[in-house]
Amino acid sequence: MSRHVAAIEQEERLLARWLVAPALLFILVGSLVPIAATGWEALHGHDLRLPWLGRPFVGVANFVEAIQDPRFTSALLHTVTFAVVTVPLEIALGLALALIMHTAHRGRALIRLATLLPWAIPTVVAALVWRFMFDAQAGIVTALLRTLDVVGESFDWFVHPLAAWVPIGAADIWKTTPFVAILLLAGLQTIDPALHEAARMDGAGGVRRLVTITLPLLRPALVVAAAFRMLDALRMFDVAYVVTGGGPGTATEPLSLYAFIVLMQRLRFGYGSALSVTVFLLTFAFALMWVRALGRSLVGDRT
Amino acid sequence: MSCSLRLCVVLVLVTVCSTSCGERALVTRLTFSGSALGPEAELVQRQLVRFGERHPGVEVELRVTPDAADQRHQLYVQWLNARAPDPDVLQLDIIWTAEFAGAGWILPLDAFALDVDDFVPAALAASRWRGALYAVPWFIDLGLLYWRTDLLPSPPRTLSELREAARRLQETGRTRFGLVWQGARYEGLTTVFLEHLGAFGGGILDAQGHVIVDEPAAIRALTFMCDALGRDGFVPLSVLTWQEEQTRFAFQNGDAAFMRNWPYASGLMQDRARSPVADRFAVAPFPAEDEGRPTAALGGAQLAVNARSANPALAWALVRFLVAPEQMLERAQLVTQLPSRRSLYDTNALAQALPIPIEQITQLLDAAVPRPVTPVYSELSEILQVRLHRALSGQQTPAAALREAAREIRTLLVRSGLASEEQAP
Numbered sequence: 001m002s003r004h005v006a007a008i009e010q011e012e013r014l015l016a017r018w019l020v021a022p023a024l025l026f027i028l029v030g031s032l033v034p035i036a037a038t039g040w041e042a043l044h045g046h047d048l049r050l051p052w053l054g055r056p057f058v059g060v061a062n063f064v065e066a067i068q069d070p071r072f073t074s075a076l077l078h079t080v081t082f083a084v085v086t087v088p089l090e091i092a093l094g095l096a097l098a099l100i101m102h103t104a105h106r107g108r109a110l111i112r113l114a115t116l117l118p119w120a121i122p123t124v125v126a127a128l129v130w131r132f133m134f135d136a137q138a139g140i141v142t143a144l145l146r147t148l149d150v151v152g153e154s155f156d157w158f159v160h161p162l163a164a165w166v167p168i169g170a171a172d173i174w175k176t177t178p179f180v181a182i183l184l185l186a187g188l189q190t191i192d193p194a195l196h197e198a199a200r201m202d203g204a205g206g207v208r209r210l211v212t213i214t215l216p217l218l219r220p221a222l223v224v225a226a227a228f229r230m231l232d233a234l235r236m237f238d239v240a241y242v243v244t245g246g247g248p249g250t251a252t253e254p255l256s257l258y259a260f261i262v263l264m265q266r267l268r269f270g271y272g273s274a275l276s277v278t279v280f281l282l283t284f285a286f287a288l289m290w291v292r293a294l295g296r297s298l299v300g301d302r303t
Numbered sequence: 304m305s306c307s308l309r310l311c312v313v314l315v316l317v318t319v320c321s322t323s324c325g326e327r328a329l330v331t332r333l334t335f336s337g338s339a340l341g342p343e344a345e346l347v348q349r350q351l352v353r354f355g356e357r358h359p360g361v362e363v364e365l366r367v368t369p370d371a372a373d374q375r376h377q378l379y380v381q382w383l384n385a386r387a388p389d390p391d392v393l394q395l396d397i398i399w400t401a402e403f404a405g406a407g408w409i410l411p412l413d414a415f416a417l418d419v420d421d422f423v424p425a426a427l428a429a430s431r432w433r434g435a436l437y438a439v440p441w442f443i444d445l446g447l448l449y450w451r452t453d454l455l456p457s458p459p460r461t462l463s464e465l466r467e468a469a470r471r472l473q474e475t476g477r478t479r480f481g482l483v484w485q486g487a488r489y490e491g492l493t494t495v496f497l498e499h500l501g502a503f504g505g506g507i508l509d510a511q512g513h514v515i516v517d518e519p520a521a522i523r524a525l526t527f528m529c530d531a532l533g534r535d536g537f538v539p540l541s542v543l544t545w546q547e548e549q550t551r552f553a554f555q556n557g558d559a560a561f562m563r564n565w566p567y568a569s570g571l572m573q574d575r576a577r578s579p580v581a582d583r584f585a586v587a588p589f590p591a592e593d594e595g596r597p598t599a600a601l602g603g604a605q606l607a608v609n610a611r612s613a614n615p616a617l618a619w620a621l622v623r624f625l626v627a628p629e630q631m632l633e634r635a636q637l638v639t640q641l642p643s644r645r646s647l648y649d650t651n652a653l654a655q656a657l658p659i660p661i662e663q664i665t666q667l668l669d670a671a672v673p674r675p676v677t678p679v680y681s682e683l684s685e686i687l688q689v690r691l692h693r694a695l696s697g698q699q700t701p702a703a704a705l706r707e708a709a710r711e712i713r714t715l716l717v718r719s720g721l722a723s724e725e726q727a728p
Contacts, residue, residue: 048380049402049678049681051384052406053719053720071689154539154540156540159696247488247543247692248488248693248696249488249692265377
């Protein structure tokens, strides 16, 4: 009899392999092969505009060039700073929105619709709108601040190396906070209302319940939301491309935008691939670290 | 039965084959690719049909490419890198010719006869690479100074005069801005800088291809631009985000006394229904200081033949046809693009076709200066744009920005095999 069970298990294992095969093949063709090809290209000197130089194997020379390239190091710094500043803000705002959506009883549908709307708008369109709002001549934000005498007559967000980050950050936070809010709302809905009931009976106030019940139980959702947002922020391209184009100078240029310029405008495929690989490694390293440090708690509850 | 069926099939096949093969022998197909937007598309199409009428058995197909120069460039590079035999004839932006020639993607044209002496010398210089002719100038574009005839009796003769006039007009409240130019971080900024460079007697590369953009004349030119935005305040800071159209809007609305722009703006600003400054402006060369000379950045398009074209002789015939005086005049009339043939500027026909008085244009032809003719121009220009933009937005001093730019350009030339190691930093 046990032999019979073993045979069935054997058979099922075989079937499982066949069932998984298409997915594996898809991952192989869709992700692993392109990543490997980019990695291989990154080890070559390949400039589409200079065909007389050929495509020699140069080892890690492209990566060495990147480390010595001040535009690369500042782009790396911009990327990491952008992620570290915007993601906590998005999480905080998203949490607030999720709590409102969760507790609101009247006008629930309207509140959810209003909250989720920015997420439904294409990023490029949203970024364009934000650029117009901060425009020095006709932008509503600039005009308002000028009336209030906060900024001078000739002030222009996009000409100042630090101020130019404000419209980028605003567009990104506005656009992605709803995404965080949805994830956290789902998390909130899994919390048993009886826990809150009991705590209230024991005389716990709203803040106390938030800190001791809601946040700890929301932790898995928070970890997932933060991971998604960090990975996105580390690859940020579209908002900077549309809002500032990386300027003034290269003061707001993230890594992905620099890689795009090297690849698609300069047509330096070797060096551009090396930069792309760097973006990939950066996000990969973060994901690994994040799962190691916080992901364990997700699984930890079960064991 | 089956035998007759088989016969039928064979017969059909033979007929199909013979007709299609016969057609191929009769009609030769050429492909032309270029920018074709609105009226320009109609014009190109009409001229291509006319060429077909004069060459029986030839059919020219217009392959429309994106209007944005960057995208068209990228597409061309992909096609030519893949050794595609078509398009046979390519419209190149004037700054691409050296790159395509250096890569061996376009044919040297010296073997074909062309009256080269008739072409604007600066445009011809931009179509040569290592002494050989690789393209024929099709139409040209020139950087101009637009000035308001109702605010000033005559255009400024030097940049210092321009600065004083602009500041005076601003201080008396007659205009909001003194001068506007294209200061966003894109190709336009390089052309504006080139004109300031010429005005102070500087340059980007010298005749031997050495980098001279960090020399004192260049630093003076960039300092002038920085001061115009800062200390002197006659150029609004916002120009650092402006391209051609934003400067035109400012000038057209009467907000600026001077504008640096291309000829296209002239036609639009003469429209009385939309333009408050219609009949109240004129053009002049961008003024120079005593140590320099008036400089007009040269833009425009050239025609080249794909090195892998199946019919190079016929492709050349198309190029010759398109650059004939007749076609150039028609282009000037319909889409206001300046001819690249000098002799046309002495004709009445051209004078009538252009919205700008022709004597104002002819003095500009002598001021025309091409951008550096090198296969790595795009990257060179990008390096400059970033450094210029940093200096103009106050992130670097002019001297430091140009020193860095020069160092990066030297490295670029060495890496590309266009300069020897000893020229490197």
